[in-house]
Every structure is written in structure tokens, then in C-alpha cells.
Amino acid sequence: MAEPATNLSRLRENIPTLLILAALAATPMIALGLGDPFIVKVATRVVVFAIAAVALNFVVGYGGLVSLCHAGFFGIGGYVVGILAWHDFNAEPLWFLPGTSDLAIALPAAILVSAIIATIVGAISLRTSGPYFLMITLAFNQMFYYGAIALQKYGGDDGLQIMSTITLGPLDVSNRYRFFYLALAVLAITLLLVGRFVDSRFGMVLRAASKNETRVIAVGVDPWLYRLAAFVISAVLTAVAGALLAAGQQFISPVDMGWDRSGDLVVMAVLGGVGVVWGPAIGAAAFVVLELVLSSWTTHWQFVFGLLIVLIVVSLRGGLADLGRTIFSRGSEEATHG
Amino acid sequence: MADVILLVDRLMKSFGGLRATNDLSLEVLRGECHAIIGPNGAGKTTFISQLQGMLAPDSGTITLNGADITGEPAHRRARLGIARSFQITSLVPDFSVLDHAALAVQARLGHSFRFWKNARRDPALVAPAQEAVETVGLASRAKTLARDLSHGEARQLELAIAIAQQPKLLLLDEPMAGMGRKDGVAMTELLARLKKDYSIILIEHDMQAVFSLADRISVLVAGHIIKTGAPEVIRTDPDVRAAYLGH
Ligand SMILES: Nc1ncnc2c1ncn2[C@@H]1O[C@H](COP(=O)(O)OP(=O)(O)OP(=O)(O)O)[C@@H](O)[C@H]1O
Numbered sequence: 001m002a003e004p005a006t007n008l009s010r011l012r013e014n015i016p017t018l019l020i021l022a023a024l025a026a027t028p029m030i031a032l033g034l035g036d037p038f039i040v041k042v043a044t045r046v047v048v049f050a051i052a053a054v055a056l057n058f059v060v061g062y063g064g065l066v067s068l069c070h071a072g073f074f075g076i077g078g079y080v081v082g083i084l085a086w087h088d089f090n091a092e093p094l095w096f097l098p099g100t101s102d103l104a105i106a107l108p109a110a111i112l113v114s115a116i117i118a119t120i121v122g123a124i125s126l127r128t129s130g131p132y133f134l135m136i137t138l139a140f141n142q143m144f145y146y147g148a149i150a151l152q153k154y155g156g157d158d159g160l161q162i163m164s165t166i167t168l169g170p171l172d173v174s175n176r177y178r179f180f181y182l183a184l185a186v187l188a189i190t191l192l193l194v195g196r197f198v199d200s201r202f203g204m205v206l207r208a209a210s211k212n213e214t215r216v217i218a219v220g221v222d223p224w225l226y227r228l229a230a231f232v233i234s235a236v237l238t239a240v241a242g243a244l245l246a247a248g249q250q251f252i253s254p255v256d257m258g259w260d261r262s263g264d265l266v267v268m269a270v271l272g273g274v275g276v277v278w279g280p281a282i283g284a285a286a287f288v289v290l291e292l293v294l295s296s297w298t299t300h301w302q303f304v305f306g307l308l309i310v311l312i313v314v315s316l317r318g319g320l321a322d323l324g325r326t327i328f329s330r331g332s333e334e335a336t337h338g
Numbered sequence: 339m340a341d342v343i344l345l346v347d348r349l350m351k352s353f354g355g356l357r358a359t360n361d362l363s364l365e366v367l368r369g370e371c372h373a374i375i376g377p378n379g380a381g382k383t384t385f386i387s388q389l390q391g392m393l394a395p396d397s398g399t400i401t402l403n404g405a406d407i408t409g410e411p412a413h414r415r416a417r418l419g420i421a422r423s424f425q426i427t428s429l430v431p432d433f434s435v436l437d438h439a440a441l442a443v444q445a446r447l448g449h450s451f452r453f454w455k456n457a458r459r460d461p462a463l464v465a466p467a468q469e470a471v472e473t474v475g476l477a478s479r480a481k482t483l484a485r486d487l488s489h490g491e492a493r494q495l496e497l498a499i500a501i502a503q504q505p506k507l508l509l510l511d512e513p514m515a516g517m518g519r520k521d522g523v524a525m526t527e528l529l530a531r532l533k534k535d536y537s538i539i540l541i542e543h544d545m546q547a548v549f550s551l552a553d554r555i556s557v558l559v560a561g562h563i564i565k566t567g568a569p570e571v572i573r574t575d576p577d578v579r580a581a582y583l584g585h
């Protein structure tokens with residue numbers, strides 16, 4: 001109960017998060033050292049999917065709600081950025097609004113649009129639970145997917161190329177390295193936010209309700225509105241990740257929001273570990289890198305990939321985070337028992 | 339007329355053809371410990387569930403402190419002051435003992451749309467939660483996860499959660515169910531202390547406990563209360579003996 005001890009344990013709780021961020025922050029240096037800018041491209045992809053997987057895990061791991069429409073929100077974020085940039089480039093107003101290539105405007109726009117859509121989708125989906133929730137969110141994902149294909153003006157199923165230069169306020173972020181650090185900052189913020197949320201009063205309600213709804217109701221809380229709020233927060237953060245993907249690769253397409261991509265996000269979360277906030281970030285990194293390495297080795301990579309994931313999830317029941325936790329809790333157990 | 343905290347009027351509840359609650363009327367006085375006894379399957383838990391709001395009655399009314407709460411959902415009844423301990427322990431496996439009590443405290447303190455402050459380090463939650471945990475004698479197990487508790491400890495935690503809600507009316511559904519002799523005695527002593535501070539509806543099969551704790555006893559048979567009275571009256575009542583105590 002002594003103050004120094006709690007400060008120490010607080011620090012220890014944050015070590016994995018800080019290590020992940022530090023390791024990622026070092027990748028551009030490695031890329032420069034090796035003279036291989038492709039590494040930064042991969043690292044940016046890792047960071048973007050880490051944001052989405054951490055955000056998704058807020059509802060999956062802590063809310064017990066396995067959503068299969070998060071790729072939809074990811075794509076919505078991407079298309080908001082893409083469409084605003086299209087109108088900026090073509091100097092054609094969107095209804096009465098001018099287009100923009102400034103993320104300082106496009107990101108808040110993506111947040112607003114995704115929040116509105118997520119509120120509607122959540123309010124409908126959360127009337128169900130378990131496999132029905134899975135099915136209805138999957139159906140919504142397909143709606144978004146075909147909705148994107150129907151956007152003929154913005155490329156339809158070919159996707160939407162961003163022709164203008166993306167900025168953040170006065171800052172030009174079309175530079176690959178600069179953009180990477182922007183994305184990394186968003187990941188840091190996401191980890192901080194979700195980390196605070198899950199341990200707050202809100203988080204306690206969300207977690208308790210995922211394991212035993214009857215108990216939560218019996219003490220006087222209707223979990224419904226809390227789940228909806230968590231769903232919207234999670235969707236918005238995922239949309240921000242999608243917005244960053246579109247801005248970073250100057251391209252967004254319906255492929256980025258297919259239902260299989262929703263499944264990928266769930267796999268990243270489970271692979272990394274749904275029990276800790278930073279787990280899915282590790283999962284995203286492992287997923288993106290494995291996909292890349294395996295697909296260059298063999299054409300049957302998806303089979304090997306699936307097999308590897310099954311092996312990891314079965315042998316480490318808490319996902320890859322279990323590896324990290326074993327390493328970090330070694331020290332703390334010695335401290336308490338010693 | 340004495341001060342009535344709970345008034346149940348002609349409550350009815352059927353499961354298919356089975357009348358689990360059959361024209362049930364009951365008055366609970368403020369500060370009273372009112373025991374409900376009856377054979378297995380008499381409809382005791384079904385009745386408690388309707389008081390708590392988890393089950394909706396087919397007809398009849400429930401009045402708490404003069405207000406009709408028949409249509410209120412369970413979570414709002416909890417806020418109005420009804421706390422229930424479950425016959426079959428209902429806990430969150432990966433929450434500690436203290437977490438459970440703290441959850442009840444935060445529910446009582448208003449909405450939980452608080453996103454930033456760490457709930458486990460919030461003295462406004464931890465202090466009252468700790469107190470409830472101490473009251474039931476679980477202080478040494480405060481940090482233990484629910485899944486690691488013994489059966490007796492889990493029963494104690496059920497009670498700690500209910501106390502942390504600071505209810506006006508405690509619904510205790512067989513708080514000693516499945517407990518050994520020793521734990522049962524400890525629980526009876528605990529309930530004897532709690533009885534001073536709360537109005538209680540107590541369902542219990544342990545007759546020794548019931549007769550030592552209850553101010554009044556109602557006998558429930560096939561969903562209907564056949565008799566209400568002081569313990570000594572119930573003990574000697576021929577109808578009750580025939581229907582229940584006899585066997
Ligand atoms: N959800 C339900 N659906 C159908 N029948 C039910 C349901 N719940 C209870 N019953 C039936 O209603 C009757 C009363 O059950 P209840 O659990 O209320 O009895 P009880 O008095 O609490 O018994 P015990 O002493 O065993 O706890 C029983 O016959 C039971 O099988």
C-alpha cells in the first residue's frame with residue numbers, strides 16, 4: 001500500500017506500451033541505416049493497423065462484443081479523407097462545402113461522420129448479442145462495402161486515388177518519414193485513451209457487463225448505453241486509423257473495408273492478446289510482417305499463415321502478450337515474494 | 339398501522355401451465371426481517387426475481403415505500419433501494435472481491451460515464467467498498483479474484499455487494515445455500531448484526547437460522563402464502579406443519 005510501491009507498479013504497467021512505441025520510433029532510423037525506405041512503409045502500415053486493432057479490442061476484449069463491421073468504419077474514415085481530397089484537387093465543392101487536403105479538417109470530419117454512423121449501427125446491433133451481434137455487424141460491413149463500390153464518382157471498385165498533397169495544418173506530411181511519426185503519435189494517443197478508459201468507472205462497467213450482465217443490472221446499471229458509447233469510441237478510433245491509411249498511401253479502396261478485413265482486425269487483436277490494451281498492437285505488427293514475409297516466400301502463404309496463427313493462439317492463450325507478460329511479471333513476482 | 343416498506347398485492351406468474359406465483363400478497367414492515375420458507379420448488383426464487391425486477395409478473399402490483407414499482411426495470415429498482423443476493427452465486431470471475439463491492443458503490447453514486455480516473459485508485463469507491471468487504475469478514479481476501487474464492491467466501495461476497503449498495507430492502511435468497519455448519523453459523527451471526535440496519539426478506543432452508551433471525555415468517559406453498567406470523571406461531575401452526583415442517 002506504500003506510495004513508492006504503487007508508483008513502481010504503475011511504471012511497470014506502462015513498460016510494454018513504452019517499449020512498443022520506442023521500438024516503432026526506431027524503425028525510420030533502421031530504414032535510413034539500411035537505405036531501405038520500404039521498411040518505413042511497412043512500419044506505417046503496422047502503426048495504422050495497430051491503432052485499429054487496439055480500438056477494436058476496446059469492444060472485443062473489454063466489452064465482449066465481437067464486431068465484424070470495424071473494417072467498414074476503417075473504410076469510412078479513409079473515404080472521408082479521400083473524398084475531401086478529391087474535391088480539393090478538382091476544385092469542385094461537395095454540396096456547399098469546399099474540399100480539403102488538410103488532415104486538421106479531414107480527421108475531425110472522419111471522426112464526426114464515423115461517430116454518427118456508429119451510433120446508428122450500434123443502437124441497432126446492440127439489441128442483439130452473441131452470434132446475432134456477429135451476424136448483424138457483418139451485414140452492416142457488407143452494406144458499407146457495397147456502398148463504397150457504388151461510389152462511381154470516386155472510383156467505384158477501382159478505389160480512390162488521392163492526387164493532392166496531404167497536409168496537417170501548415171505541415172506537409174506527404175514526406176514518408178514525417179507521416180510515419182504522425183501515425184505513431186496517433187497510436188500513442190490511442191493507447192493512452194483506451195488505457196485510461198478500461199480502468200475508469202466506465203471501463204469497470206463495460207468489463208463487468210461483458211462477463212455477467214445480470215450482476216451489473218442487479219447493482220443498478222443498465223449496460224446498454226455504456227456498450228453503445230464504447231462501440232462509438234471504438235469505431236471512431238478505427239475510422240481515424242483508416243483516414244491515416246488513406247492519407248499515407250494516397251489511396252483507399254473497397255478492398256480496405258471488406259468483411260475479411262474485419263476478420264483480420266479480430267485476428268490481430270486475438271493474436272496479440274485481448275486481455276491487455278497493448279496486446280493488439282503486437283498482434284497487428286506480427287500480422288502485417290508475417291503476411292508480408294510469407295507471401296513473398298510461397299504462394300500458399302495463407303495456409304501457412306492460418307496454421308501459424310492457430311498455433312500461437314492455442315499455445316499462448318493470452319496471445320503474444322502472454323510472452324511479454326511472462327517476461328515482465330517475472331520481476332514483479334520476485335519483488336513481492338522476496 | 340405500522341410502517342410498510344414493501345407491499346405485494348395479488349402477484350401472479352405462470353411458466354406455461356405452471357403457476358409459480360399464485361395470488362401472492364405480502365407486507366414487509368420497515369426494519370423487519372421477514373423470512374419466507376417453503377418446500378423446494380414452492381416459487382421462492384421466482385418471487386424474489388419479481389421483486390428485484392428480473393422477471394415481470396403476469397399481474398398484481400409491487401409497491402416500495404408507497405410507490406408502484408411493478409413496471410420499473412431491475413436496474414432502476416436497484417437505484418430505488420432493492421438489493422438482491424443470488425441463490426446461485428452471480429459474480430464476475432476476473433474481478434476481485436473489492437472490485438465487486440466497488441462496482442456496487444459506483445452504481446449507487448450515479449452514472450458511470452467517467453472515463454479518465456482509475457476506478458481502482460479512487461478513494462470514493464475503494465473506501466466504502468472496503469468497508470462492505472470488512473463487514474462480511476472478507477477483508478483478508480479483498481484482492482482475491484472471484485474465480486479463486488471458496489463457495490462460502492463467494493456467498494459472503496454476494497452479501498458484501500448487496501451491502502455496498504446501501505439498500506433500503508435486502509432480498510437474500512438462501513445466503514447459506516451449500517455452506518458447511520461452521521460457515522453457516524458465522525453467516526447467521528453476520529445476518530443477526532445486519533438485521534439491525536436493514537429491512538430484509540430472507541429465504542432460507544436452515545430452520546435454526548430462520549427461527550433465530552426472523553421477526554415474522556411467511557410460509558409459501560405452490561406459489562401462495564398460506565400463513566404469516568411470528569416464529570412461535572408458525573412453529574406450532576397445524577396447517578404449516580402439515581404443509582411443510584411436517585416432512
Ligand atoms: N424460468 C423458468 N421457466 C420455467 N419454469 C420455471 C422457471 N423458473 C422456475 N420455474 C419453475 O417454477 C417453480 C418454482 O421455482 P423456484 O426456483 O422459484 O422455486 P424455489 O422455491 O426457489 O425452490 P428452491 O428451494 O429449490 O430454491 C419450479 O417448479 C421451477 O421448476
Ligand SMILES: [Mg+2]
Nearest residue numbers: 382383384425
Ligand atoms: Mg430458490
